[in-house]
Amino acid sequence: MAQKNRQRSTSAPAAEPQPASPGRRNLLKGAGLVGAAALGGSGTLIAQQGAEPAQPRIREALEVLTAAEVETLEILCDLLIPSDENGPGAREARAAHYIDRALAGPDAEDLEAFRIGLAAIEDYARRYRGRPFARLIRDRQESILLALQQNKLDGFLPSAGGFFDLLRNHAINGTFCDPYYGGNRDFVGWDMIRYPGVRIGASERDVELGADLPPNHQSAYDYPPYTKTGGNRA
Amino acid sequence: MPRRLAGADVAIVGLGAAGGIASLPLARAGMKVIGLEAGGWLSPRDFGPDELRNNYRNWPQAVQKAAGEAPTVRATAADRAVQGGHPMMNAVGGTSMHYWAQSWRLNPWDFRVVSATRERYGPGRVPAGSTVEDWPFDHTELEPFYDRVEYAIGVSGQAGNVQGEIDSRGNIFEGPRRRPYPMRPLRASPFTELMGDAARRLGWNPFQGPAAIATEAYDGRPPCQYHGFCNRGGCHLRSKSSTAFTAIPKALETGNLEVVPYARVIRVVTDNDGRVTGVEYLKGNEHFFQPARVVLLASYTYENVRLLLLSASAAFPDGLANHAGQVGRHYLSHHQGAPVTALFDRDLHNWYGLPAQGAAIDEWADDNFDHSGLDFIGGANLWAHTDRRPMSAARMSTFGQTARNWGSDWKAFIMKNADRGNSSYLQKTTLPYEDNYLDLDPEVKDPFGLPVIRITARYHDNELRIARFAQDRMEQWYREAGATRIIRSGLGNAMGASTHAYGGTRMGDNAETNVVDRWGFCHEAPNLGILGASVMGTSGARNPTLTAQALAWRTADYLANNWSAVAE
Ligand SMILES: Cc1cc2nc3c(=O)[nH]c(=O)nc-3n(C[C@H](O)[C@H](O)[C@H](O)COP(=O)(O)OP(=O)(O)OC[C@H]3O[C@@H](n4cnc5c(N)ncnc54)[C@H](O)[C@@H]3O)c2cc1C
Numbered sequence: 001m002a003q004k005n006r007q008r009s010t011s012a013p014a015a016e017p018q019p020a021s022p023g024r025r026n027l028l029k030g031a032g033l034v035g036a037a038a039l040g041g042s043g044t045l046i047a048q049q050g051a052e053p054a055q056p057r058i059r060e061a062l063e064v065l066t067a068a069e070v071e072t073l074e075i076l077c078d079l080l081i082p083s084d085e086n087g088p089g090a091r092e093a094r095a096a097h098y099i100d101r102a103l104a105g106p107d108a109e110d111l112e113a114f115r116i117g118l119a120a121i122e123d124y125a126r127r128y129r130g131r132p133f134a135r136l137i138r139d140r141q142e143s144i145l146l147a148l149q150q151n152k153l154d155g156f157l158p159s160a161g162g163f164f165d166l167l168r169n170h171a172i173n174g175t176f177c178d179p180y181y182g183g184n185r186d187f188v189g190w191d192m193i194r195y196p197g198v199r200i201g202a203s204e205r206d207v208e209l210g211a212d213l214p215p216n217h218q219s220a221y222d223y224p225p226y227t228k229t230g231g232n233r234a
Numbered sequence: 235m236p237r238r239l240a241g242a243d244v245a246i247v248g249l250g251a252a253g254g255i256a257s258l259p260l261a262r263a264g265m266k267v268i269g270l271e272a273g274g275w276l277s278p279r280d281f282g283p284d285e286l287r288n289n290y291r292n293w294p295q296a297v298q299k300a301a302g303e304a305p306t307v308r309a310t311a312a313d314r315a316v317q318g319g320h321p322m323m324n325a326v327g328g329t330s331m332h333y334w335a336q337s338w339r340l341n342p343w344d345f346r347v348v349s350a351t352r353e354r355y356g357p358g359r360v361p362a363g364s365t366v367e368d369w370p371f372d373h374t375e376l377e378p379f380y381d382r383v384e385y386a387i388g389v390s391g392q393a394g395n396v397q398g399e400i401d402s403r404g405n406i407f408e409g410p411r412r413r414p415y416p417m418r419p420l421r422a423s424p425f426t427e428l429m430g431d432a433a434r435r436l437g438w439n440p441f442q443g444p445a446a447i448a449t450e451a452y453d454g455r456p457p458c459q460y461h462g463f464c465n466r467g468g469c470h471l472r473s474k475s476s477t478a479f480t481a482i483p484k485a486l487e488t489g490n491l492e493v494v495p496y497a498r499v500i501r502v503v504t505d506n507d508g509r510v511t512g513v514e515y516l517k518g519n520e521h522f523f524q525p526a527r528v529v530l531l532a533s534y535t536y537e538n539v540r541l542l543l544l545s546a547s548a549a550f551p552d553g554l555a556n557h558a559g560q561v562g563r564h565y566l567s568h569h570q571g572a573p574v575t576a577l578f579d580r581d582l583h584n585w586y587g588l589p590a591q592g593a594a595i596d597e598w599a600d601d602n603f604d605h606s607g608l609d610f611i612g613g614a615n616l617w618a619h620t621d622r623r624p625m626s627a628a629r630m631s632t633f634g635q636t637a638r639n640w641g642s643d644w645k646a647f648i649m650k651n652a653d654r655g656n657s658s659y660l661q662k663t664t665l666p667y668e669d670n671y672l673d674l675d676p677e678v679k680d681p682f683g684l685p686v687i688r689i690t691a692r693y694h695d696n697e698l699r700i701a702r703f704a705q706d707r708m709e710q711w712y713r714e715a716g717a718t719r720i721i722r723s724g725l726g727n728a729m730g731a732s733t734h735a736y737g738g739t740r741m742g743d744n745a746e747t748n749v750v751d752r753w754g755f756c757h758e759a760p761n762l763g764i765l766g767a768s769v770m771g772t773s774g775a776r777n778p779t780l781t782a783q784a785l786a787w788r789t790a791d792y793l794a795n796n797w798s799a800v801a802e
Contacts, residue, residue, distance in 0.1 A: 080640040086649060106291050142641070149638070168640060176625045177286040192645070193652035195585055195624040198283045200470065201459030202586030207423055210583030211653050225470065226282035 060097050060182075063104035064111060069118045070096050072133050076121070077171045079138075079145050088188040095174030098183030102170065113157040113166055120155040121148070180221045187217045198223070236514050236523040242268040242492075243801070244793070245513055245526035247499045247541070250328015252765040253532030254477025255383060255783040256790040261490035263794035268524060269482075270497040270515055272299045272533075273324030276331060276478070281468035285623045288332070288467040298324040299498060303680040305536050309692040309728035310669065317678055317686070321733045322534055326493060327478025329534070329733070330446075330779065331468045334589040335475065336617075337389045337446040338776035339380050339784075342373040342409040343600040347665075347772055350601060351611050359611055361696045364665045365564050367771055370743045370752040373409040379784035379791070381412055386484075386787075387475040388452040389780070390417035391444030404441050407596045417449045420458065420591040425582045425656070429593040429618040432715035438597050443617065445590035446475035446780070455479060464588035465621050497522075500684065501545050502529055502762065508549035510762045516682070527801040528793060532765035532786065535565075535735035536687045539672045539768060542739070542749075544684055555739075555756040560749050562672035564740040567732030568773050569662040569693055572701040572725045574708040576717035577633045581653045587620020589659070598707050599775035600663065610696045612663025614704035615775040616711060619659060627652040633719040656717075658708045662700045664693070664736075664773045670729070672738050691729035701725045734767065734778050741769040741785075754789030761800055763789050 062070060077090035077099075090096075103111045121144060125133035129140055136144075147153050151161035174183035176190065178198070184190060190197060194211035198218045206213055221227050243265040246253045253269065260267050287293045300322050306315035323329045343350050346368045351359050360366060383389070393414040394404025419442035422430070426442065433440035447458050447469075458473040472479040485491040494517070501514040503523065512525035531538045542561045545554040553561050595616040596602060605611055628648055636643045670691035678686050693701075705722045712720060742748030745757035750769050756762045765786040767778040774781075793800055 081645055082642050084642045084645070086642070086646055089645065145640075146638070149640075172628050173286060173290060173625060176628045178284050180284070181286055189628070190624055193624060193627055193648055195627070195652070198461075199586065200283070200461050202461055204421065207460070207583050207586050210424070210581045211585065213585075220282040220284040223282075225279050226284070 060094070063100050065100045065103065065114070065118075068122075069115070070100060072118050072122055073099060073114075075134060075141060076145060076167060077174070079142055080168055080171045081175050087192060089192075090171050090175045092185065092188045093175040093183050094185040095171050095183050098174030098177065098181055099170045101182045102173070107170070110166060110170070113163055116155070116157050117163040117167070120153065123155070124153060178221070179219050187215065191215055236521040238523045238525065241512070241525035241527070242266050243526065244268070244528045244530060245270060245524050246530045246532055246765075247502075247513060248272070248328060248531070248533035248537070249326050249477070249482060249493060250323075250532060250534065251330040251333070251477055251779050252328075252782045252786040253530065254327060254330065254480075254482045255387075256530055256532065256765055256786040257485040257491050258386065258481040259787055259790040259794060261485035261488040265490060265794065265797075267485070267491045268526065269326075269491060269493045270499050270513065270524065271324075271326050271493060271495050272498045273326060273328075274495045276325045276327070276468065278468065278470045278472055281332070281463075281470050283461055283463040283467065283470065285463065285625045288463065289465065289623065290625065292466075300324055303537075303540075303684075303686045305672075305687040305689050305731045306675045306678050307689045307728055307730050309690075311690055313728075315675060315678075315688045315690070318730050320536075320731055325478070326482060326495060327476040330476040331478055332466050333733070333779065334465060334777070335446040336590045336777045337384070337391070337444045337780040338774075339408060339411070339444075340373070340376075340772075340774040340776065340781050341407055341596075341600045341602070343602075344772045344774035345369040345372045345376075347611070354601065355605060355611075359605075361611070361665060361694060363667050363669065363694065364696075365668055365747070366665050367740075367742055367744075367747065369771060370741060376781070376784050376788065377409065377411060379788040380780065382787055383780060383783045385416050387446055387477065387480040387783075388417065388448050388455070389415055389444055389446050389475065390419050390449040391415040392419045392442055394441065402439055405594065405596050406439055407599070407602045415444065417452060419443070420445055420447060420449055420588070421460070423583060423587060423591065423620050425584055425587070425620050426591065426593040426618070428582070429711065429715050432711060433593065433595055436711065436714055438595050438711075440593045440595055443590065443592055443594040444780075447588075447590055448473045448475065453480070458588070460586050460588065460591070462586050462588060462621065462623060464590065465623070499533070499541065500682065502531070502541055502554055504545070504547045504549050504554060504759065506549055508759060510554075510759055528761045528763065530763040530765055530789070534766055535738055535768040536672070536731070538764055538766060539738040540674070540685075540687050543674050550758070555749055555758040555762065557758050558746050558749075560740065560747060562738050564666035564737040564747075564771060565670050565672045565689070565691060566664045566666045566736050566773060567689075567691065567729045568734035568736070568778070569664045569697045569701060570659065570732070570734060571723065572705060573657050573660060573723050574705050574712065575631055575655065575657040575721045575723070576712040577631075577651065577719040578654045578656070578716055579718050580716070582656060584620045584622040584653060584656070587622060589619050589621040591621075592617050592619030592659075595707075595711065596775075598704060608699075608703070610699040610703070612665070612696065612700055613775055614660045614662040614700055614707075616704065616708050617659040617661070618656065618711070622653065624652075627655070630655045631721055633721060635719075656712075658712070660701070660704045660708060661734075661775050661777065662697060662704055663775055664697055666737050666740075666771065667694055689729060689731065692727050693725070693729065698725050734773065736767045736770045736773050736778065739764045739768040740771045742771065753792040754785060755800060763793065765789060
């Protein structure tokens, strides 16, 4: 089962019509890139073209988690890395979406901990706070998350504190990973910490500029060598 | 019954950092060499600048053979051993594909710890219980082979001692070398300059460390472009001088090396007289016997020891070359832990650095300082390097400045400080002890039902004292450079599976305390050679690979020059 999922999630999503502009031919050539762009937010792709900004078309199917689980997960991610006066957070990065995909494939071993943990949080909210987690006020949600971190809740795998760490790790991965994986959408995570983006070379001058270097908003898979078809450079 | 293949002159088990090097002098000398490698071929396209894939999902090393045979670990024989991870790579090129590529020579002291300590401080200073011995030769014996490897694969660096002439731009404590490095060192960065200036104010001698990374076009490979992602990612340009892009292709060009990928050696075969006749390996569903006149084990420390112990036979009932009971003994893994982490109040410009690009301090390593009033021997090399990646940067310590490691305060902290933290790398002398050893785990098996290695080892007082001493020095250095906050990590106790694992098949003239002789061939099985840090009896305060490679070249060179004595 896990094996099957793994294969599904690592194969490239179906290609879609390419909004090819001649200048970006190299960039768009790989099916991997089209897939990455489709999943990582086609807004990215269009912004790179410098053409008319069109409405990004976002396609997100849930792969293993239920809609209700993802609703809880989104809130947890937002509590961890909030969208606030300092800018976007895990919600805009689509961290929960990333986590769903990760649990369907490479991180399938964590799926059970998430299933059990998300259900336990929901159960706790209803039982002790009288309503679904999603409908609690933010302070209440936050205190539940804190209790989780402080290992004060029961019914988690491997423990409340252990699940908190797992959740935090995945939320960070989903916010700061390469956007190919469905998180860090539109590079909001990298912009947040002023990481200027994947470059395949950095000059001395680039380094001197450090985080003041203008972000280039490039994924590893915007570089042809790393996409699936990048070797056919005929 | 395994299928018997046509014989080879030499079968090398594992074409990693050490085996890959040995293949070159052997193939050039005209021997027919078969390289049996558990992994496959990778190319620069497999090493995208992708932190999730390389550093968190451990592609590709996590899905391979090594992951199924990770050693179990316990601190002492009274503890229960628990299986952990395995950091090494299975591929042509081995772990030289994705290592950091720091490429150090050992200092002269590391070859003569016992006698040099006695000469300088009198008797009684080597810690009780340590089984450390002098190497069977000194630094000058290995120097020509260091030189050959540095030029064959391409190592960049700044010499500190060319034929006795000291150059303070390099490591003034290194032993004399015959000539400078073939390439200039990796460039400085604003951060290494910040640290370098601070060190000079303290009266120390900072220098750019040596790396198996091309800094100029070298042998058809382009120079490093400093894009980062070097830490556990292979090089997208082949600038990292992995044996997969250097020694192995050159050996293949001779027509004398045949590489067999996905060949998992399970046994070294001996005849009734105790001579090695070849190896058995599995490839897919098939089981082969590869006859060879000489076998060289180069499958990394844990697997070198495991294969010897798994190859018990009528002639060697306790494991191959183990009549003296020395296989698995004198094990040590480098004390690399106990880092010091610093926070600065300015951006450090480290987003495009690499772990081999750093400022080194050797003043506090080895016996480079007076230990008269101290309660330990040895020391640490201090290394301040420039590697930074976004996912790990977001996980930085908040140095107690936020109440929680999540929420808006935390987010504001990492937004400001993601490029302001730095964690040092402190490599410390580690000694072998009577009670630190490798053997076969009595319970845990690999997917083939063969026992995995069990590590029984802990750091002793000498290591823990060095760690404290090194942390003091590192903190002093960071503070001088303007760090505002410092965290010292714990010292640890049990020695987990390590990227710097030494001993287990130690080299020495005394056959009662060592597995291989001064040339790297087993005292008890003279046509079986062993390559890698498993033959090293001391660690020094720096990474092992260049030394393991110099030794591998020397063993291969000896074999080529003494073929009939070894093979017949
Ligand atoms: C992340 C990381 C960073 C590192 N950084 C540095 C550094 O900066 N400087 C440094 O000096 N060292 C560094 N090291 C350590 C360095 O990688 C090792 O010292 C070196 O690779 C060891 O060489 P080796 O040939 O013994 O083992 P490897 O290079 O691991 O090669 C062993 C080979 O044997 C093969 N093999 C294993 N078992 C079998 C079998 N049964 N049959 C057939 N083949 C087999 C493996 O597939 C592998 O290819 C680092 C290691 C890691 C993991």
